Amino acid sequence: MILFLLPILVFLLAFFVLPFGVMLYESMFLSPLLAPENPGPTLANYAKLLGDFFYLKIVLQTLALGVAVTTLALIIAYPVAYLLARARSRQLLVFLIISPLVVSVVIRSYGWMVLLGRAGTVNTLLQASGITEAPLALMYNWFGVTVALTHVLLPYMILALASVIEGIPESLEDTAAVLGAGAWARFRYVLLPLSLEGVGAGVTLVFMLAIGSFVSVLLLGGSETLILPLLIYQQVMLINNNFAAALGAALLIISLALLYVQSRAFRTRATA
Amino acid sequence: MMAGRTGAVLLRVYCAAVLLFLSLPIIVAVGVAFGADRIARFPPRGFSLHWFAAALMDRTFMGALATSLELATLTTIGTILVGLPAAVALERRVFIGSTALETFLLSPLTLPGVLFGISMLFFLGATRWGLSWSGLLIAHIVIALPYLLRTTLAVHRGLDRGLEEAALVLGASPWQAFRYVTLPLLKPGLAAGGLFAFLTSFDNVPVSIFLTTAQTNTLPVTIMSYLVNQDFDATVGAISALQVAIVLALLYLLDRIYGVARLTSLGA
Amino acid sequence: MPIIQSRRELLQAFLAGSASLLVPADRAKAAPTNIVASSFAGVWQDGLKAGVIPCYKAKNGGDVALVFGTPSDFVQKIMATRDRPAIDVVIGTDADVFQNAQLGIIEKLDASKVPNLARLVPIFTNPYEGWAFGYDGGRDGLSVNTKKIKEVPKSWVEFTEQVAKGRYGRAVMYPHLTATDGYAITWLINRELGGNLNNPEPAIKRLREMKPYITKFWTSNAEPGTALTSGEVDIAAWTDGRTFGVQSAGHKEIEFFLPTPGSPMVTICFMKVKNGAESGWDYLNCAADAKNQAAWNQFFPGYYMSSIDNDYPPASREKQDPTSLDKSFRNWILPPWKELARVRPAWMELWTKEIGA
Numbered sequence: 001m002i003l004f005l006l007p008i009l010v011f012l013l014a015f016f017v018l019p020f021g022v023m024l025y026e027s028m029f030l031s032p033l034l035a036p037e038n039p040g041p042t043l044a045n046y047a048k049l050l051g052d053f054f055y056l057k058i059v060l061q062t063l064a065l066g067v068a069v070t071t072l073a074l075i076i077a078y079p080v081a082y083l084l085a086r087a088r089s090r091q092l093l094v095f096l097i098i099s100p101l102v103v104s105v106v107i108r109s110y111g112w113m114v115l116l117g118r119a120g121t122v123n124t125l126l127q128a129s130g131i132t133e134a135p136l137a138l139m140y141n142w143f144g145v146t147v148a149l150t151h152v153l154l155p156y157m158i159l160a161l162a163s164v165i166e167g168i169p170e171s172l173e174d175t176a177a178v179l180g181a182g183a184w185a186r187f188r189y190v191l192l193p194l195s196l197e198g199v200g201a202g203v204t205l206v207f208m209l210a211i212g213s214f215v216s217v218l219l220l221g222g223s224e225t226l227i228l229p230l231l232i233y234q235q236v237m238l239i240n241n242n243f244a245a246a247l248g249a250a251l252l253i254i255s256l257a258l259l260y261v262q263s264r265a266f267r268t269r270a271t272a
Numbered sequence: 273m274m275a276g277r278t279g280a281v282l283l284r285v286y287c288a289a290v291l292l293f294l295s296l297p298i299i300v301a302v303g304v305a306f307g308a309d310r311i312a313r314f315p316p317r318g319f320s321l322h323w324f325a326a327a328l329m330d331r332t333f334m335g336a337l338a339t340s341l342e343l344a345t346l347t348t349i350g351t352i353l354v355g356l357p358a359a360v361a362l363e364r365r366v367f368i369g370s371t372a373l374e375t376f377l378l379s380p381l382t383l384p385g386v387l388f389g390i391s392m393l394f395f396l397g398a399t400r401w402g403l404s405w406s407g408l409l410i411a412h413i414v415i416a417l418p419y420l421l422r423t424t425l426a427v428h429r430g431l432d433r434g435l436e437e438a439a440l441v442l443g444a445s446p447w448q449a450f451r452y453v454t455l456p457l458l459k460p461g462l463a464a465g466g467l468f469a470f471l472t473s474f475d476n477v478p479v480s481i482f483l484t485t486a487q488t489n490t491l492p493v494t495i496m497s498y499l500v501n502q503d504f505d506a507t508v509g510a511i512s513a514l515q516v517a518i519v520l521a522l523l524y525l526l527d528r529i530y531g532v533a534r535l536t537s538l539g540a
Numbered sequence: 541m542p543i544i545q546s547r548r549e550l551l552q553a554f555l556a557g558s559a560s561l562l563v564p565a566d567r568a569k570a571a572p573t574n575i576v577a578s579s580f581a582g583v584w585q586d587g588l589k590a591g592v593i594p595c596y597k598a599k600n601g602g603d604v605a606l607v608f609g610t611p612s613d614f615v616q617k618i619m620a621t622r623d624r625p626a627i628d629v630v631i632g633t634d635a636d637v638f639q640n641a642q643l644g645i646i647e648k649l650d651a652s653k654v655p656n657l658a659r660l661v662p663i664f665t666n667p668y669e670g671w672a673f674g675y676d677g678g679r680d681g682l683s684v685n686t687k688k689i690k691e692v693p694k695s696w697v698e699f700t701e702q703v704a705k706g707r708y709g710r711a712v713m714y715p716h717l718t719a720t721d722g723y724a725i726t727w728l729i730n731r732e733l734g735g736n737l738n739n740p741e742p743a744i745k746r747l748r749e750m751k752p753y754i755t756k757f758w759t760s761n762a763e764p765g766t767a768l769t770s771g772e773v774d775i776a777a778w779t780d781g782r783t784f785g786v787q788s789a790g791h792k793e794i795e796f797f798l799p800t801p802g803s804p805m806v807t808i809c810f811m812k813v814k815n816g817a818e819s820g821w822d823y824l825n826c827a828a829d830a831k832n833q834a835a836w837n838q839f840f841p842g843y844y845m846s847s848i849d850n851d852y853p854p855a856s857r858e859k860q861d862p863t864s865l866d867k868s869f870r871n872w873i874l875p876p877w878k879e880l881a882r883v884r885p886a887w888m889e890l891w892t893k894e895i896g897a
Contacts, residue, residue, distance in 0.1 A: 004361035008354050008377060008417070016380050016388075016414050019395035023387065026394075032643055034885055054893055076290055083287045091527050094467075095520055099295045101471040102519045103302065103512040104492050110304070110504050110766060111297030114314045118711065118755070119771035137710070140756045154294060156419075156468065163427050163460040183279055201426035205419065208381040215477060218759055223751060223896030229384040230897055233478075236386050237612045237718050238888060239619070239639060241394075248387040255382030260375045310789040311769050332581055332608075390616055397620030481613045485626065486576050486605030497608035498582040501840075503765035503785060 020248075027245035034240070045246035059250065062227040065142075066211040069149045073157040073206050074199065076150070081161035081198075082191070086170065097159070100152045109219040112139060112148055140222035148220045149210055156209065157202040164198025165191070204262055208255060302516055305509035312504050323506035324513070332494060333511050340474055340491040341518065347412040347473035348466050355417050356462070359424040360454070374425070381418040385478030388415065393482040408483045408490075412473040419472060420465030427461030470522075474515075491515070572601030573819040575628040578614045579606040583839040591835030595826035600819050611636050618645045618813055628816035629823050631808050633720035637672045638881035646671060646811040653821035656828035656847070661867070663805060664846035667874050673828060674807030676836070677844040679861060679871070680721050681798040683764060683783040688774040695800040696725070697732050699777070704749035713764050713776035714750070716757040717891045723884070724804035724875050725777055732801070737879050740887050744894050751895065768794050779806070784842040784859050798861070802871040807846070 028041045049055050084093050100108060115121045116138035123135040138144060168191065176186045192199075214229040221230075228251050235244035300314055305323050307316025327333055362374060380388065388411070396407045435457070439449040477492045484493050495508060575596075579585045585606055593604045607614075611632040618625045622645065632640065640646045648670045651657050657665065657673060664674035682699060684692050689708060693699040703712050715722030730736075730743030755773050758764055764776040769791050780803075783796040810827050812820050826832055830849035837845050837852070842859035852860065863870040 002361070004357035005373075008358040011354050012377065012380070012414065012417070015392070015395075015410050019391040020383065020388070022395055022398065023391040031885075033639060036642060079283055080287045080290050083283060091523055093291075095523055096291045096295050098467065098471060098519070099298045099516070101475060102516050103298055104475060104495050104515075105477070106495060106499060106504060106760075106762070107301040107508065107512045108297055110312055111299075111301035113766065113770060113772060114300045115297060117770060117772045151294065151297065154290075159464040159467070160423055160426060163423055163464045166460050167427060167457075197426040201422045204378070205381070205422055208378075208418075212382065212384045214384065214386070217897075219763075221897055223754070223757060226892070226897040229386070231892070232384050233386050234718055234888070234892070236390055236616070238885065239612070239615060239643065240885065241390055241616075244387060244390070248383060251384065252379070252382055256375060256379060259378060259382065260371065263371045263374050311786060311791065312766055313769065332585065336581075390620075393616060393620045397622070400624075402621060402624065403617065403626045481609055482616055484607065484609065486607040489581070489608045494581045494608050497580050497610060499760055499762035500580045500610055501584050501761070501782075502582045503782070503789075504762050505789070 020252075023241070023245040024249055026242050027249060029242050031240040031242045033238075045243045048243070049246055049250060055247075055250075058226055058228055058231060059254065062211050062229070062251075063254070065145065065149070065227060066207045068146055069153060069210040070203055070207045072146070072150045073154050074203060077154055077157035077161055077202065081158045081165055084158065084162040085165035085168075094159075098155045101155050105152075105215045105219065108152065109148070109216070112144065112220060116144060116147070139220055142221075142225055144220045144222075145217050145225050148216045149213070152216060153206045153209055156205045160202035160205060161195060161198040164195050164201070168194045200262065200265075204259060207258070211255065212251070298516070302509060302513045305506050305513045307506060310505050310507075312506065312509060323510040326507050327510035327514065330507065332489075333491070333507075336489050336491040336494040337511070337514065337518075339488055343409060343412060343488075343490060344470045344474040346409055347416050348470045350409065350413040351416040351420050351469040352462065352466060354413060355420040355465070356424065356458075359421055359458075359461075360450070362421075362425060374421075377421055378418045380414050381422075385415065385476070386482075389479040389482035392479070396483070403483060403485045405485075405488050408480065408488055411479050411483055412476065415476070415479060416469035416472045419468035420462070423465040423468070424458055424461035427458060471519075474519075573817050574602045574605060575817045575820055575823060576605050576607055576626065577629045577820075577823060578627050578631050579608060580610075580631075581608040587836035587839040590838065591829075591832030592823070592826045595829060595832050596819075596823045599826065600822045602819060604823065615640060615643070615645065619643060623815055625813045625816050628813055628820040629827075630811050630813050631675070632672075632811060634667070634674075634806060634809060634875070634877050635720045635723055635881065635884070637668050637809050637811065638878045639884075640811060641671045642881065645814055647814045649673065649812060649824070650821065654825045654828060656825050656830075659830065659848050660828060660846045661848050661869075663869055663872060663874060664807060667805070667877055668809065669878065672809035672811045673824075674805075674809055674846050675827060675833070676840065677805065677807050677846065677864065677872075678782075679780040679796075679798060679803035680725050680777065680806055681780060681796055681803055683768060683776045683778040683786075683794055683796055685768055685771075685774045685793055686795050687793045692775075692797045693799060695732075696729050699775075699799055700729060700733075700746045700750060703753050703775075704746065706753050708753065708775050710753050710755055711772070711774045712750070712754050713756055713758050713767055713773045713778070714747075714754050715777055716759045717888055717895075719759055719761070721761075721777070721779060721806055722757070723880065723887075724806050726887075727875050727880060728801075728804050728873060737876070737883050740883075740890055744890055747895055757895070757897075780859070780861075781840055781843050798871060802873045803861075804875050805872045 027045050028043065029038065030042060030044060032038070084090060084097065087093055113120065118135045122138060126132045126136065172190055173186055176190050181189065212229055214233045217225055217227055217230050218233070228247060232244045232247045235247065303316055304312040304314060306319055307313055308318030308320040309316065358377060392407065392411045396403060401407055436449050436453050439453045440446070444452070475492055477496055480490050481493050481496065484490055495511065498508065579588055596604050607627060614627060614630050614632065615636065618627055618630060649657060649672070660673055664677070682692060693702050702708065715725060717723055717726060726743050729746065730740050733742035733746060735742035755767070756763065761782065764778040765782060765786050767773045768776055769786060780796045783794060786794050810824055812824060828847060830847035833845040833847050833850055837843060837856060841856040844860055844864045857865060861871050864872070
C-alpha cells in the first residue's frame with residue numbers, strides 16, 4: 001500500500017515542498033530592492049510580520065471572511081446537493097452549478113457590477129419597489145466580496161456534498177419515514193450523520209479557497225477588504241518576494257493547523 | 273428528505289433560486305457578446321453575432337483557447353494518475369499519523385496561487401528546467417491534486433468496506449475486487465474531483481501567469497493581458513461564451529461516452 | 541537568493557569563458573535568431589505585428605515570439621531565469637525601469653546598436669538614464685461623464701478637494717498605488733499639496749478624506765472603462781487613450797480633461813534584458829523606428845509616439861495634446877522615476893496602512 005503512496009509523495013516533495021522551500025529560504029533575506037548590499041540572513045521579514053498589530057488584524061480579517069463564506073456556502077449548498085444527488089437527469093443541473101467556474105473572474109465581476117452596482121439591477125428593483133430610497137453599496141466592500149466568493153465557491157461545496165449524499169441509500173430515508181420520522185428528524189439523524197464526510201470535504205475546500213484567493217477580492221472588494229492573499233499579491237507585484245514568502249508561511253501554518261484539526265475531528269466523528 | 277408535497281415543491285423552488293444565483297452573473301456577462309456595442313453593455317443594445325466572428329478569427333485567442341483546453345485535459349488525466357492510487361492507499365490502511373499525511377497531501381490547497389506560481393517559477397529557473405509546457409502542466413497538477421484527493425477520500429470513507437471483502441470472499445482477485453467493486457463505487461468522487469481538476473486548470477490565472485511562455489499563452493492569462501490596454505468588450509464576452517459552450521459540450525460528451533449520470537448513482 | 545546567485549554567477553562566468561573560446565562573437569551575432577519579446581495581448585500585439593515584428597524579420601531573418609502578461613510577471617520570469625532569460629526584450633512601465641536596473645536584469649541601451657535612439661524625443665529617453673526608452677505617451681487626467689458632471693475640476697488639487705467634499709457622491713474612481721498611473725498621479729498631487737518624496741503624508745491625508753467617496757481604487761486599467769460606461773462612477777482619474785477608446789465605441793458622453801498643472805508623463809518602456817539574445821538590439825531598433833511606430837499608432841489613435849520623425853494623421857492629431865504636437869511638451873510633467881523607485885516600498889506601506897487594499 002505504501003507503494004501506492006509513493007508517486008504522490010515524490011511528486012509533491014519535488015514540485016511543491018522543494019519549490020516552496022526555496023521560497024521560504026528567501027523569506028530569510030531582504031528584498032534586493034530594499035537592501036541592495038545583501039546583509040545576509042535575517043529574520044526581519046518575520047519580525048515585521050509579528051511585531052505589527054496591523055498584520056494580525058489582516059490575519060483575523062482573512063479568517064473571518066473564510067468562516068463567513070464557508071458557513072454561507074454550507075447552508076446554501078446542502079439542499080441543492082441533496083436534490084442533485086437524488087436527481088435522475090443531472091447534466092443540466094451540474095452545468096448550472098459549475099457555471100461560475102467556467103468563465104474568467106474578470107467576466108464574473110462584470111456580471112456582478114451589472115447586478116450589484118450603484119445603477120445595477122438589484123438597486124433599481126429596490127428603489128422601484130420603494131424599499132430603499134438611495135442606492136445601497138452592495139459591492140466594493142465586504143458584502144460584495146462575501147457574495148462573490150460564496151458564489152464562486154458554492155460549486156465546490158455542492159459537488160463535494162452531492163458525491164457523498166449519492167452514496168447514502170434512499171431506502172434508509174424511506175425506512176426512517178415509515179418509522180415515523182419527520183423531514184427534520186430524517187435530516188438530523190439519517191442524512192447529516194451519514195454525509196459528515198462530505199461536509200468535511202466541502203468545508204475544507206471552501207475554507208482553504210476562501211482564505212487563499214485574491215482575484216475576486218481585488219476586483220470586487222474595496223479599500224477595507226484587505227486580506228492576507230491580497231497583501232501577498234501586492235508584495236509580489238512590488239517584487240518583494242521575500243516578504244511575500246514570509247506572509248505565505250504565516251498563511252500556510254494557519255491553514256495546515258486548521259486542516260489537521262478538521263481532519264481529526266471529522267475522522268473521529270466518522271469512525272465513532 | 274421532505275415528506276409532503278409542499279416540502280418537495282419548496283425544495284425545488286429553493287434550488288431554482290440558488291441555481292439562478294449561480295448562473296445569473298455569468299448569463300449577464302456572456303450576454304454582452306450578443307449585443308451590437310463593442311464595449312460591454314447590459315442589457316445589450318441590438319443583436320449581433322459579429323463579436324463571435326471576431327473572436328473566432330482572432331488567432332491569438334483561438335490559440336490560447338486550444339492551449340488551455342489541452343492543458344486542462346492533460347491536468348485532469350495527470351491528476352487522476354497521481355492522485356487515485358494515493359486516495360485508495362490512504363483509505364485501505366489507517367497509517368500511524370495518516371491524518372498528518374492527509375493534511376500534507378492536501379497542503380497545496382493552502383498556499384495562495386500567486387505564491388505557488390512564483391515558487392515554481394524560481395524552482396524551474398534554478399534547476400535550469402526553464403519555463404516550459406511540462407513545468408506548467410506539473411504546476412497545474414499540483415494545484416488540482418487536493419480537489420481529487422478530498423472528494424475521492426470523502427466518498428471512499430463513506431463506502432461499505434464489507435462489499436469489497438464480500439467480493440474477495442466470493443473468490444475475486446484483489447484487482448477484480450478493485451476494478452469491479454471499489455472503482456465503480458469511487459466514481460462519484462472521481463467525477464467531482466476530475467471536474468474540479470479540469471476547471472481549476474482551465475480558469476487559472478495566479479499560477480499560470482508566472483509560468484507561461486510564448487508557446488504556452490493560456491486563455492485566462494491572455495484575457496488578463498488583453499485588459500491591460502483594452503476594455504472588457506464584446507470580444508472577450510464572446511470568448512467567454514465559447515468557454516461556456518465548450519464546457520457544456522464536454523459534460524454532454526462525458527455523459528454520452530461515460531454515462532456519468534447513470535454510473536455515478538449508487539442508488540441501491 | 542544569495543547562495544544560488546553566487547553559484548550561478550560562477551557557472552555563468554565559466555560558460556561565458558568557454559563560449560568565448562569556441563565561438564567568435566561576431567558570428568554568433570550574424571546568425572538569424574528567434575527572440576522572445578513580452579507584449580500585451582489584443583491590439584497592442586496587433587500593432588507590433590504591423591510594423592516592429594516584420595522589421596525585425598527583414599533585418600535579422602529570425603522570428604519574434606510574444607509572451608503575454610503584465611509587467612510584474614515579466615520581471616519575475618526574468619529574475620528566475622537570469623542567466624538564460626525567458627524573455628529577450630521586455631516592456632514595462634516607467635516605475636519598472638529603475639527597479640529592473642536595481643535588480644540587475646536589464647542592461648543599458650547601446651546607442652551604437654540602436655541607431656534610432658538618436659531620433660527619439662528627449663523626454664522619452666532622458667528620464668531613464670540610458671536604461672530604457674519610452675514608446676508611446678499617454679496622459680493621465682480626468683475621464684468624466686459629462687451628462688452627470690457639468691463643472692469639471694480645473695486642477696488636480698481642485699479634483700481632490702471636490703471629491704473630499706462629496707461633490708460627486710460615491711461615484712469616483714482613483715488608481716491604486718500599485719498601478720503606475722496611481723503612483724504618478726499621487727506623486728503629482730503630493731507635490732502640489734506641498735509634500736515631497738520623503739513625505740507622502742499630504743497626499744495620503746487628502747486621500748483619506750476622499751476615501752468615503754471613492755467607489756474603488758482601481759488596480760486593473762480595464763476597470764474605469766466599464767464603470768464609467770455602466771454608470772457606476774461619473775468621474776475617474778484615468779488615461780486619455782483609454783477614454784478615446786470608450787468614445788469611439790459610442791460613449792460620446794465620456795470626455796477627457798487635463799487638469800492643471802498637467803499630466804505626469806506615463807509611457808510603456810522597452811528594455812534590453814541582460815544575457816538576452818544579442819539580436820534583441822535589432823528588435824529595439826525596429827521599435828524606435830518612426831515608420832514602425834506609425835504602424836502601431838494606427839491601432840491606438842491619440843497616443844503620442846516617441847520618435848521625433850513621426851507624423852500623425854488628422855484623426856490622431858485632434859486627439860493629441862497640443863503641446864506635444866508643437867513639441868514644447870508644456871503639459872507633460874516628468875516624475876522623478878529614479879527616486880520614486882527608491883521610495884516606493886515606503887509609500888506602499890503607508891498607503892496600505894492608511895488607505896487600505
